[in-house]
Amino acid sequence: MAKKAAKSVKKTDNKSAVAPKKISGARRSSLSRPNSSSKSSPKSSRKTPPPILDQPRELVVLTGISGAGKLSALKAFEDLGFYSVDNLPLELIPRFADLVHGSREIRRAAIGVDIREGLIERFPAILKQVRKVLPTTVVYLEASDDVLVRRYSETRRPHPLGRGETVIRSIRSERKRLDPVRNVADVLIDTGKFNVHELRAHINQQFERGDHDRGLLISTTSFGFKNGVPTDSDLVFDVRFLPNPHFIPEFRPLTGQDPRVAEYVMSFPQTKEFLERVEQLLLFLLPHYVKEGKSYLTVAFGCTGGQHRSVAIAEEMKKRLAAHDYRANISHRDMPRLEGAKKA
Numbered sequence: 001m002a003k004k005a006a007k008s009v010k011k012t013d014n015k016s017a018v019a020p021k022k023i024s025g026a027r028r029s030s031l032s033r034p035n036s037s038s039k040s041s042p043k044s045s046r047k048t049p050p051p052i053l054d055q056p057r058e059l060v061v062l063t064g065i066s067g068a069g070k071l072s073a074l075k076a077f078e079d080l081g082f083y084s085v086d087n088l089p090l091e092l093i094p095r096f097a098d099l100v101h102g103s104r105e106i107r108r109a110a111i112g113v114d115i116r117e118g119l120i121e122r123f124p125a126i127l128k129q130v131r132k133v134l135p136t137t138v139v140y141l142e143a144s145d146d147v148l149v150r151r152y153s154e155t156r157r158p159h160p161l162g163r164g165e166t167v168i169r170s171i172r173s174e175r176k177r178l179d180p181v182r183n184v185a186d187v188l189i190d191t192g193k194f195n196v197h198e199l200r201a202h203i204n205q206q207f208e209r210g211d212h213d214r215g216l217l218i219s220t221t222s223f224g225f226k227n228g229v230p231t232d233s234d235l236v237f238d239v240r241f242l243p244n245p246h247f248i249p250e251f252r253p254l255t256g257q258d259p260r261v262a263e264y265v266m267s268f269p270q271t272k273e274f275l276e277r278v279e280q281l282l283l284f285l286l287p288h289y290v291k292e293g294k295s296y297l298t299v300a301f302g303c304t305g306g307q308h309r310s311v312a313i314a315e316e317m318k319k320r321l322a323a324h325d326y327r328a329n330i331s332h333r334d335m336p337r338l339e340g341a342k343k344a
Helices: 070-079 090-102 120-130 145-155 167-177 179-183 196-207 259-266 269-291 309-323
Strands: 058-064 083-086 108-112 136-142 187-190 217-224 235-238 296-303 327-332
Touching: 058 070, 058 090, 058 120, 070 083, 070 108, 070 136, 070 196, 090 108, 090 120, 120 136, 120 179, 136 179, 145 167, 167 179, 187 196, 196 217, 196 327, 217 309, 235 269, 259 269, 259 309, 269 296, 269 309, 296 309, 309 327
Parallel strands: 058 108, 058 136, 083 108, 136 187, 217 296, 217 327, 235 296
Antiparallel strands: none
């Protein structure tokens, strides 16, 4: 698990860049110092180190509500090969980005930032500065008030802002304070729906890649409106207008992954037309998202309970996107794991 990064820095000499004195808790990997051939005065602005052009670089900034599972998520990034650092002071993030940019050994790095670092309102400006150096993705973890209160009750740990306040008031105060950070996040993850292992699998699915460029990753997901709309969804489609297999006794215990249920859902003319229209809409939108530099897109399909219609539609749309050579994965937030359900 990633440990806290030391906050002290030291100067090596007048010609070298300032680097963190020590970064602990990450994978053991040396950071190449940025080259600096110019003899700039102490008052001159810090220059971005020359890039290492052999492989692309990537930085993930992991933040969110206290108690949402940041340490577990950071560990998942570390297991994916990210150079991971926790609780790096905000003012050192641009300097850290410079070091990664100039390193020959580090391709992917992840840093954890939380409200205890202070000056959180400066985060959007710092992020803008960092993105001039490295492609940067902000991952924001959150959970409902009820989930967070239960977690604090189970661990018996105080909230970081809980100085004489109740846990629920501290949570709500932190949400308000972190709004500027949430507003600039690229990926929102509601950890209330995951245990530790499921959270790790979700992060692996989103960020695991080979040596090739990752490009746009599309997540097609199903859900039930009775449990709320997924907070990380970018596009939401309501499929409750389709005939409901729930009212057919033989289909009721099954899911949309069962071939019989899927065939039933797909048999209606309105289903075929809906899929064709959504497919064409996505084929129009996706190149524009890519042009704007978007790395992740979540397309959510919802029905009443998230068991039949939304599952079948999400599965079909994932196949259609893959047929157009888009990288797509699938998840079913509310689909029950029934013994009688057969996977298509």
